[in-house]
Amino acid sequence: MKTGHEITVWDRFVRLFHWLLVGGFFTAYLVEDDWLGVHVWAGYLVFSLVVLRIAWGLVGSEHARFADFVRRPREVFGYLKSTLAGRARRYLGHNPAGGVMVIALMGSLLTTTVLGMLLLGTEPGNALHGFVAQIGLAGETGEEALEETHEFFANFTLALIGLHVLGVLFSSLLHRENLVRAMVNGRKRANRPEEE
Numbered sequence: 618m619k620t621g622h623e624i625t626v627w628d629r630f631v632r633l634f635h636w637l638l639v640g641g642f643f644t645a646y647l648v649e650d651d652w653l654g655v656h657v658w659a660g661y662l663v664f665s666l667v668v669l670r671i672a673w674g675l676v677g678s679e680h681a682r683f684a685d686f687v688r689r690p691r692e693v694f695g696y697l698k699s700t701l702a703g704r705a706r707r708y709l710g711h712n713p714a715g716g717v718m719v720i721a722l723m724g725s726l727l728t729t730t731v732l733g734m735l736l737l738g739t740e741p742g743n744a745l746h747g748f749v750a751q752i753g754l755a756g757e758t759g760e761e762a763l764e765e766t767h768e769f770f771a772n773f774t775l776a777l778i779g780l781h782v783l784g785v786l787f788s789s790l791l792h793r794e795n796l797v798r799a800m801v802n803g804r805k806r807a808n809r810p811e812e813e
Contacts, residue, residue: 664730680710
């Protein structure tokens with residue numbers, strides 16, 4: 618859908634997913650064990666959003682699909698090299714580095730939330746307790762290992778978010794466009810012929 622010299626790139630689902638994910642992750646991260654119920658429900662929200670986003674990456678709109686932004690390593694490294702030289706090509710959807718970041722963030726978030734659910738499963742009476750016991754993680758040692766690994770991936774996700782924000786700011790400056798605004802309203806400047 619065209620709007621003047623802008624076109625819709627990010628559909629409503631992608632934009633809603635993005636901002637709900639931001640809220641869910643930071644809620645879970647900030648409340649930690651202080652408000653365990655809030656932490657757990659925020660974790661379930663993050664898990665559900667990532668699963669839905671994976672499905673949307675297969676059947677969603679053009680720029681939401683993995684086929685649009687998952688690139689070969691050679692193309693990613695080439696893009697990073699041209700970015701450092703200040704000559705990176707502008708993409709309507711995610712650029713190759715952004716595509717890697719999407720996959721890394723979703724993988725880290727999925728790992729964090731699954732570990733969190735397994736950690737809850739160490740408690741007797743939890744629906745996952747039988748499974749957690751069966752894989753040998755229900756005891757104190759297993760619980761401690763799950764907790765440390767869950768915490769590691771939460772912090773790793775936070776580091777990825779920091780890199781993501783830096784990449785968005787850098788790309789916004791390089792291509793003179795507000796990518797944060799684009800993730801709010803879904804629209805970006807249409808490519809000029811030399812950018813295609």
